[in-house]
Amino acid sequence: MRGEKLFSLLLLVLLVITLTACGTEPAANGEEPLEPEIKDLILSTTTSTQDSGLLDELIPIFEEETGYLVKTIAVGTGKALEMASLGEADVLLVHAPEAEKEVEAAGDVINRQLVMHNDFVLVGPAEDPAGLQELETAPEAFAALFENEAGFVTRGDDSGTDKMEKGIWADLELEPEGDWYIDAGSGMADTLKIASEKAAYTLTDRGTYLALKDTLDLDILFEGDEILLNIYHVMQVNPDKFDGINAAGAEAFVEFMVAKETQDLIGEFGVDRFGSPLFFPDAQ
Amino acid sequence: MDFLVQGFIQALRLLLAGDKEVYSIAFLTLKVSGLATLVSLLLGVPMGLYLAVSRFRGREFLVGGVNAGMGLPPTVVGLWVALFFWRRGPLGFLGLMYTPTAMVIAQTIIATPLVAGLTMSAVQQLSPKLRLQILALGASPLQFWWLIIKEVRLGILAAVMAGFGRVIAEVGASMAVGGNVRWYSRVLTTSIVLEVNKGNFSLALALSFVLLLITYSITYLLTVLQQRRRQA
Numbered sequence: 001m002r003g004e005k006l007f008s009l010l011l012l013v014l015l016v017i018t019l020t021a022c023g024t025e026p027a028a029n030g031e032e033p034l035e036p037e038i039k040d041l042i043l044s045t046t047t048s049t050q051d052s053g054l055l056d057e058l059i060p061i062f063e064e065e066t067g068y069l070v071k072t073i074a075v076g077t078g079k080a081l082e083m084a085s086l087g088e089a090d091v092l093l094v095h096a097p098e099a100e101k102e103v104e105a106a107g108d109v110i111n112r113q114l115v116m117h118n119d120f121v122l123v124g125p126a127e128d129p130a131g132l133q134e135l136e137t138a139p140e141a142f143a144a145l146f147e148n149e150a151g152f153v154t155r156g157d158d159s160g161t162d163k164m165e166k167g168i169w170a171d172l173e174l175e176p177e178g179d180w181y182i183d184a185g186s187g188m189a190d191t192l193k194i195a196s197e198k199a200a201y202t203l204t205d206r207g208t209y210l211a212l213k214d215t216l217d218l219d220i221l222f223e224g225d226e227i228l229l230n231i232y233h234v235m236q237v238n239p240d241k242f243d244g245i246n247a248a249g250a251e252a253f254v255e256f257m258v259a260k261e262t263q264d265l266i267g268e269f270g271v272d273r274f275g276s277p278l279f280f281p282d283a284q
Numbered sequence: 285m286d287f288l289v290q291g292f293i294q295a296l297r298l299l300l301a302g303d304k305e306v307y308s309i310a311f312l313t314l315k316v317s318g319l320a321t322l323v324s325l326l327l328g329v330p331m332g333l334y335l336a337v338s339r340f341r342g343r344e345f346l347v348g349g350v351n352a353g354m355g356l357p358p359t360v361v362g363l364w365v366a367l368f369f370w371r372r373g374p375l376g377f378l379g380l381m382y383t384p385t386a387m388v389i390a391q392t393i394i395a396t397p398l399v400a401g402l403t404m405s406a407v408q409q410l411s412p413k414l415r416l417q418i419l420a421l422g423a424s425p426l427q428f429w430w431l432i433i434k435e436v437r438l439g440i441l442a443a444v445m446a447g448f449g450r451v452i453a454e455v456g457a458s459m460a461v462g463g464n465v466r467w468y469s470r471v472l473t474t475s476i477v478l479e480v481n482k483g484n485f486s487l488a489l490a491l492s493f494v495l496l497l498i499t500y501s502i503t504y505l506l507t508v509l510q511q512r513r514r515q516a
Contacts, residue, residue: 040379050478051482052482056466069468072463073463073465086370188481189480189482211483215485242371
């Protein structure tokens with residue numbers, strides 16, 4: 001009989017845990033004074049905006065001002081754009097202008113606006129076996145990587161960074177393959193770690209690199225070519241094309257991202273930690 | 285070594301200082317995985333009992349399904365649940381995508397075959413004569429099942445531990461259907477992934493200690509219940 005009681009007790013404990021857990025929603029980060037019609041807003045964005053910590057600073061301000069609950073889904077830019085084309089997101093913050101224009105032309109997104117930029121840099125081992133430091137342009141640097149078969153780690157995940165890298169190879173009419181060209185299939189942070197472990201080169205956005213610099217054995221070996229600009233746009237998913245889009249929320253978010261106060265915050269972000277900003281505001 | 289020590293110290297500090305975010309993440313983790321375990325218990329135990337005792341055409345096929353389901357990859361479950369809950373998916377009208385509820389559903393799907401499979405094998409270890417004896421003594425169906433459940437308590441507790449351990453440790457499904465939304469659907473495993481991506485290794489390590497502490501405490505509680513019964 002004792003065992004039976006214990007068994008019932010166990011069930012009771014499980015039940016109590018679950019019920020008490022149900023009673024309290026996780027703290028919604030303060031009281032919301034406003035109550036919009038549709039509360040949930042799905043923001044589909046790139047990993048760099050989340051991993052750098054920028055969104056953790058901006059989103060709570062937006063939520064407090066407007067009362068929306070922003071569901072930030074951080075994926076590669078390729079997937080973020082795909083989510084827009086399927087109507088599975090409300091608003092986008094991404095960095096692949098060419099691909100964005102295609103989606104815009106297809107009528108999947110509207111109200112596309114310039115937000116900010118930073119730039120891509122080539123990082124690698126301090127010894128710089130491919131000699132990138134003496135080179136002037138990004139295509140020269142990539143050609144040197146190709147000729148030397150210097151180890152290179154590619155994202156391989158169809159992200160904005162991946163699209164930038166593949167675009168440069170395509171312009172050079174080179175097809176990198178072989179042991180020296182490592183396809184990580186990972187986000188920026190993991191790719192940087194792999195490059196660091198393998199003493200290989202990789203293309204990275206400056207923000208993620210600066211945020212992780214202390215944990216990596218990688219130096220910036222090439223930077224400053226205009227074609228390596230990393231440009232971020234914000235845009236709404238077209239509410240006329242898909243059902244269930246939170247159009248009002250998406251519009252409010254676009255306005256928020258290009259507003260002067262937000263732009264000022266973007267320009268200051270990271271200065272205290274890294275000594276220089278991670279993103280440069282472009283909207284005003 | 286420094287990292288480990290730092291992480292451990294930071295974990296203690298986060299817990300003792302009552303870091304609001306860590307507590308809310310830990311609480312949601314317990315809530316989601318606890319609920320999923322409970323539901324999988326309610327579904328899996330009857331399923332396991334029935335499969336163990338009954339004889340019907342196609343039974344082997346189902347048993348094979350349950351056994352294979354014990355190893356369902358969370359990422360696969362996450363993908364399927366996401367496809368159903370997307371706005372344009374068959375269940376999109378429910379509006380469950382990127383909610384803790386969707387995480388509970390995905391984790392329940394992950395844990396149920398495990399609970400059912402372990403319950404089934406526990407029942408099958410009983411002597412077949414026991415079943416006959418219970419029936420011969422004139423037990424009603426309700427009494428019959430209750431006696432069987434009592435007999436396999438230990439096995440069911442093991443199933444609960446295995447199920448809970450599996451869902452609290454999974455990350456693929458929670459990421460896919462929960463979205464790792466801050467203050468809303470972020471659990472310990474998904475926040476560990478995020479902190480690693482941010483390069484905050486010591487915070488990630490601290491969160492992993494919190495996760496281990498929770499998993500160990502719950503499992504220990506269940507073990508005490510299980511072992512006490514053995515000695516009685």
